[in-house]
Amino acid sequence: MGIPPKILLVDDEEAITSNLSQILVRSGFEVIVAEDGEQGLRLVESQAPDLVVLDILMPRLNGRQMLRTLRRQGNWTPVILLTQVGDAPERTMALSEGADDYLNKPFDPYELIARIQAVLRRVQPGLPPLSSARRIGDDRLVLDRTSRRVRLDSVDLALTPKAVAILEYLMTHADELITRERLLNTVWGWDYPVGERVVDTRIAELRRALKDDPAAPRYIETIPGQGYRFVGKVKPLP
Amino acid sequence: MTTRRAIALVGAAAVISLWLTLTAGGSSAWEITLRVHPWWAAVLVALLVALGALAVRAIQRHFREQQYSIRLAREKGFAEHHRFLRRLDHELKNPLTAILVAVGNVRDECSPAGQDILTSIETQTQRLSRLVRDLRKLAELEYAPLEEVTFDIREALTEAIALTQERADEDRRRLTLDTPESPADALLVRGDPDLLLVAIHNLIDNALKFSRPDDRIELRALREGHSVVVQVRDTGRGISELDQPLVWEELYRGENTEGIPGSGIGLALVQLIVKRSRGEISLESAPGRGTTVTIRLPEATR
Numbered sequence: 001m002g003i004p005p006k007i008l009l010v011d012d013e014e015a016i017t018s019n020l021s022q023i024l025v026r027s028g029f030e031v032i033v034a035e036d037g038e039q040g041l042r043l044v045e046s047q048a049p050d051l052v053v054l055d056i057l058m059p060r061l062n063g064r065q066m067l068r069t070l071r072r073q074g075n076w077t078p079v080i081l082l083t084q085v086g087d088a089p090e091r092t093m094a095l096s097e098g099a100d101d102y103l104n105k106p107f108d109p110y111e112l113i114a115r116i117q118a119v120l121r122r123v124q125p126g127l128p129p130l131s132s133a134r135r136i137g138d139d140r141l142v143l144d145r146t147s148r149r150v151r152l153d154s155v156d157l158a159l160t161p162k163a164v165a166i167l168e169y170l171m172t173h174a175d176e177l178i179t180r181e182r183l184l185n186t187v188w189g190w191d192y193p194v195g196e197r198v199v200d201t202r203i204a205e206l207r208r209a210l211k212d213d214p215a216a217p218r219y220i221e222t223i224p225g226q227g228y229r230f231v232g233k234v235k236p237l238p
Numbered sequence: 239m240t241t242r243r244a245i246a247l248v249g250a251a252a253v254i255s256l257w258l259t260l261t262a263g264g265s266s267a268w269e270i271t272l273r274v275h276p277w278w279a280a281v282l283v284a285l286l287v288a289l290g291a292l293a294v295r296a297i298q299r300h301f302r303e304q305q306y307s308i309r310l311a312r313e314k315g316f317a318e319h320h321r322f323l324r325r326l327d328h329e330l331k332n333p334l335t336a337i338l339v340a341v342g343n344v345r346d347e348c349s350p351a352g353q354d355i356l357t358s359i360e361t362q363t364q365r366l367s368r369l370v371r372d373l374r375k376l377a378e379l380e381y382a383p384l385e386e387v388t389f390d391i392r393e394a395l396t397e398a399i400a401l402t403q404e405r406a407d408e409d410r411r412r413l414t415l416d417t418p419e420s421p422a423d424a425l426l427v428r429g430d431p432d433l434l435l436v437a438i439h440n441l442i443d444n445a446l447k448f449s450r451p452d453d454r455i456e457l458r459a460l461r462e463g464h465s466v467v468v469q470v471r472d473t474g475r476g477i478s479e480l481d482q483p484l485v486w487e488e489l490y491r492g493e494n495t496e497g498i499p500g501s502g503i504g505l506a507l508v509q510l511i512v513k514r515s516r517g518e519i520s521l522e523s524a525p526g527r528g529t530t531v532t533i534r535l536p537e538a539t540r
Contacts, residue, residue, distance in 0.1 A: 015336035019343040026346065057328070084331055106334035106367045109342035161385060162432075189382065190375050192436045192507075193443070194401060
């Protein structure tokens, strides 16, 4: 057992932080708690946590302002935002402000633990997260997140906006198992009963464009009964 | 505004008097004789025509304004409704999160009997969370930018059948699809294919829920003028006349829906998707005989 990762919980709702910190401690984390963004910033400075779980709606300094302040100071401590509205503008904001991931309230505490572990595995200490890089990929597959263009072996791929959004989410969460439900909520913004089929159709579109064989995937792997995982290498590109 | 009204009134009076002059000219009591130079007559006629045009425009404007204020009131109603949903959303999400986290926390210390109770608390909390989320999504769908592509609605119908056939077979419902078969008979519409699939799937799902074994559920699509018509018809239990106008409202559940699971979101969602696709939706139903829902979408060209 190494040193337990230190998690800073920032939320003004005591009923949430008290129970959540007990669960996190039992799951092998060290936990510190702040009630608002101002206290959160002070604790980031004095305690140097490995990851921050940050609520958006808070008195005094809210989560969004706290995240912006951190990133402006060049502090790239990984942040998981707890979003409240969960609509498309809020989702886009979360990532463009430099969050590593976000989770909609209300959430299952074990889902949060899975996200924390995934982010801690993914981040390289001190460096910006993939989710804030403009271009990501490897020497063959390149995703330009600003122009929404995907190139494979220097050729532009014709993809629907939804397919690009799926690829973006999978690539910025490389190596992580992503359920269809999570893709639906992120990319479509809904998860009605037809969802699984709708996701599978777009994944098939992506695989055709990427010339990816589902039986021997270079990029998108199917985890039967669960979801998908991006297995290619992803790094920020200049 | 009052000046315009006055002009309109004078104009209307002038037009009427000119008309009377022309039609009643024969009878002595109404005879008006103008002894003026033809130039002046022309000017007078032009003036009368201009006043008439002004009158017509003023009347049109009046109607437009009236309709605008009706629309404004309706939009204001929508906006208030959504503000309420947003507030509700905010106020419910934190307590729901707190309950889920507390249940997760107490799990490890609970006896096996307690575990069942926790599971039931968790299930109900998740159900409530789902409802809050669905209401929020519904409000978001009202204004969110949607994907717009031109596609053949037959694809969505085939998909919807594929998604529901197994359940129909299990529940002994006769599910049929009737669309023009040749590739030349494409039924092109413009909109978000995934959302329209959600809408059609929802209607079939309702038909499955509100019917009995051996009932028929027919899914049809055809072209009618410049519209593409999609119809879901069932021979199920039908909807009472009282409920029919209300089934489109969020959370409304009709009197004969007892014992059938559902959140009361489905039809509100279907209606919104159709509206966002610039279409219309209507429903005909007879209790005990069945329900037909008709979606009419503008036909698109490639």
